[in-house]
Amino acid sequence: MLSADFLNLQKDIEMVNNSEADWFHLDIMDGVFVPNISFGFPVLEAMKGMCKKPMDVHLMIVEPQKFIKEVADCGAYMMNVHYEACMHLHRTVSAIKEAGMKAGVTLNPHTPVCLLEDIIQDLDMVLLMSVNPGYGGQKFIEHAVDKTRCLKEMIRRKGLETLIEIDGGVNLQTAPELLDAGADILVAGSFVFKSPDPLRTIHELKAL
Ligand code: ZN
Numbered sequence: 001m002l003s004a005d006f007l008n009l010q011k012d013i014e015m016v017n018n019s020e021a022d023w024f025h026l027d028i029m030d031g032v033f034v035p036n037i038s039f040g041f042p043v044l045e046a047m048k049g050m051c052k053k054p055m056d057v058h059l060m061i062v063e064p065q066k067f068i069k070e071v072a073d074c075g076a077y078m079m080n081v082h083y084e085a086c087m088h089l090h091r092t093v094s095a096i097k098e099a100g101m102k103a104g105v106t107l108n109p110h111t112p113v114c115l116l117e118d119i120i121q122d123l124d125m126v127l128l129m130s131v132n133p134g135y136g137g138q139k140f141i142e143h144a145v146d147k148t149r150c151l152k153e154m155i156r157r158k159g160l161e162t163l164i165e166i167d168g169g170v171n172l173q174t175a176p177e178l179l180d181a182g183a184d185i186l187v188a189g190s191f192v193f194k195s196p197d198p199l200r201t202i203h204e205l206k207a208l
Contacts, residue, residue, distance in 0.1 A: 001047075002027045002038060003136045003193035009043075010050060012193065017052040019202040023077070024051045025167070025187045027133075030061035033085055034134035041067070044074040054078065056185075058106060058167065060133045061085065065092040072099040080104035080127050083111055093122050104165070108133065109141050113151040123162050125185070126151055130178075131168030137190040140169025145181050152182030175208050 001024060004012035016024060026047070029038040044057065054077035059067065064081040065088075071079045079101045086092050089105065096103040104125035107113065109132055116126060128151065130144035148164060155162050165185035166178050175186055188205055195201040 001025065001189075003189035005193075006039070009047070013047060013050045015198055016202075017050075019199050020206045021053065021202050023054045023056045023185070025056045025058060025189075027058050027060060029134065033062045033082065034060045036134040041070045041074060044071075044076075048075040051075075056080070056104075056165075056187075058104075058127065059085075065095060068092075068095050068099050068101075072101055076101055078102040078104050078125060080106045080125070082106045082108065082133075083115060084108055089119055090122065093119065106133075106167075107147075109144070113147055113154060116151070116154070120154060120162055121158060121160060125163040125165055127165045127167055129168055130166050130170070130174075133168075137194070138169055140171075140174045144168075145177050148178055148181035148183050155182075170205075172204060172208070175205055179208060 026044060027038050029036050031037040055075060056078040057071050057076040058080040062085050064085055079096045081092055083105050093103045102124035104127050105123050106127040106129060108129050128144055128147055130141050131138035144166060151164055163184040164182055166183045167187040170186045170188045171191040178186060192198045192201050
């Protein structure tokens with residue numbers, strides 16, 4: 001929803017409700033962990049009753065463990081925290097689950113997937129950033145495809161069912177190679193919202 005019209009959020013939420021999209025992906029930025037500020041919990045809270053699909057909340061903030069209750073109270077289905085922002089990741093992941101949410105861990109483009117070896121069994125999802133977090137509409141970092149393949153291999157080797165989500169630069173060109181590499185969920189922001197017919201664009205992505 002980072003690329004939605006913030007002065008007409010209800011209209012864009014309805015569009016997603018009526019589309020073939022499976023989830024709402026919500027990027028919260030603090031201007032510290034990433035060089036931008038998006039929106040915070042009052043906006044998320046306001047969206048709670050309107051979103052008819054699961055809310056996938058991606059916290060691009062320092063110390064995300066301080067806000068687990070706030071995110072849960074906003075009705076989030078999935079809470080993603082950055083590996084780079086968590087000193088005690090296992091504790092944070094456990095607390096997210098105790099609050100009744102699915103737990104996701106996000107990796108920045110430079111963070112290798114091998115760092116998840118000892119936590120992956122506790123995760124419901126891994127979110128790989130395929131751009132540097134902070135802004136919508138950035139160019140896809142091609143290396144994300146190799147990372148997806150590597151992560152999928154780790155998940156298979158351990159016999160897990162952890163989902164792989166990709167965020168950044170997803171479009172009709174990059175999506176097929178990501179799906180082929182093992183991605184389960186693709187986040188599309190500006191590619192959908194800036195397209196002439198967002199419902200059709202979502203349909204085209206879903207048909208891949
Ligand atoms: Zn995101």
